[in-house]
Amino acid sequence: MSVVLLPPVTTSCGRIDAEPLTVGPRFVRTRAMSRWHRPRSGRRYVRTGRAVFDLWCGGGYVDDTALGCDTPPPGELVCGTCDGRAVGAGQEVDGPDGRELLFSPRWIDPPKNCPGSRRTLFAEMAGGRVGRCLVCGDLQPLRAMGGPYDPRWAIVQHPTGAALVAPCAFHRWRYLTVAGDRMACACGRVLDAPTAADQRD
Numbered sequence: 596m597s598v599v600l601l602p603p604v605t606t607s608c609g610r611i612d613a614e615p616l617t618v619g620p621r622f623v624r625t626r627a628m629s630r631w632h633r634p635r636s637g638r639r640y641v642r643t644g645r646a647v648f649d650l651w652c653g654g655g656y657v658d659d660t661a662l663g664c665d666t667p668p669p670g671e672l673v674c675g676t677c678d679g680r681a682v683g684a685g686q687e688v689d690g691p692d693g694r695e696l697l698f699s700p701r702w703i704d705p706p707k708n709c710p711g712s713r714r715t716l717f718a719e720m721a722g723g724r725v726g727r728c729l730v731c732g733d734l735q736p737l738r739a740m741g742g743p744y745d746p747r748w749a750i751v752q753h754p755t756g757a758a759l760v761a762p763c764a765f766h767r768w769r770y771l772t773v774a775g776d777r778m779a780c781a782c783g784r785v786l787d788a789p790t791a792a793d794q795r796d
């Protein structure tokens with residue numbers, strides 16, 4: 596049985612020669628580990644073909660030479676932090692009885708406030724008082740912002756518009772920047788114009 600993985604948003608945002616993995620083993624461990632852990636996200640490196648899984652507990656990562664299993668053998672220990680977090684995140688259908696669990700990780704769902712808020716990711720409209728947000732497509736007022744050490748002419752904080760740019764497969768909307776006339780992630784991935792499925796109503 597495989598489980599659905601989250602996008603690897605915590606991956607550092609240097610250039611990444613990898614693709615995110617969407618499914619992984621339920622439990623993983625290396626031979627050196629004292630207990631079974633659970634994968635939160637994963638990626639496969641394009642050049643080497645090596646797969647790496649990040650753990651829910653944050654206790655490092657394992658690669659695809661690690662052991663994987665559906666149910667740890669009787670008597671073998673399971674990392675409580677990994678198991679609790681994986682279950683709490685809905686990676687498991689049979690969570691704790693009688694409790695409705697809520698899990699809303701930051702940066703996974705489209706954000707309520709546009710990630711372009713208070714930033715300089717806009718195209719100025721004629722007159723210079725209004726900009727079209729390059730992140731979500733909405734027209735919003737421009738203002739002088741920042742303190743004496745970080746002065747900038749930026750777009751005001753605003754709700755995410757309907758034409759939100761497609762997220763980076765790794766970092767979602769966390770590290771947006773501009774590459775030529777396209778939106779990109781700081782990791783170098785150019786982001787697609789929004790598809791219908793990514794648009795909010």
Ligand SMILES: [Zn+2]
Nearest residue numbers: 632652674677
């Ligand atoms: Zn763990």
Ligand SMILES: [Zn+2]
Nearest residue numbers: 709711728731
């Ligand atoms: Zn916006």
Ligand SMILES: [Zn+2]
Nearest residue numbers: 763766780782
């Ligand atoms: Zn990225």
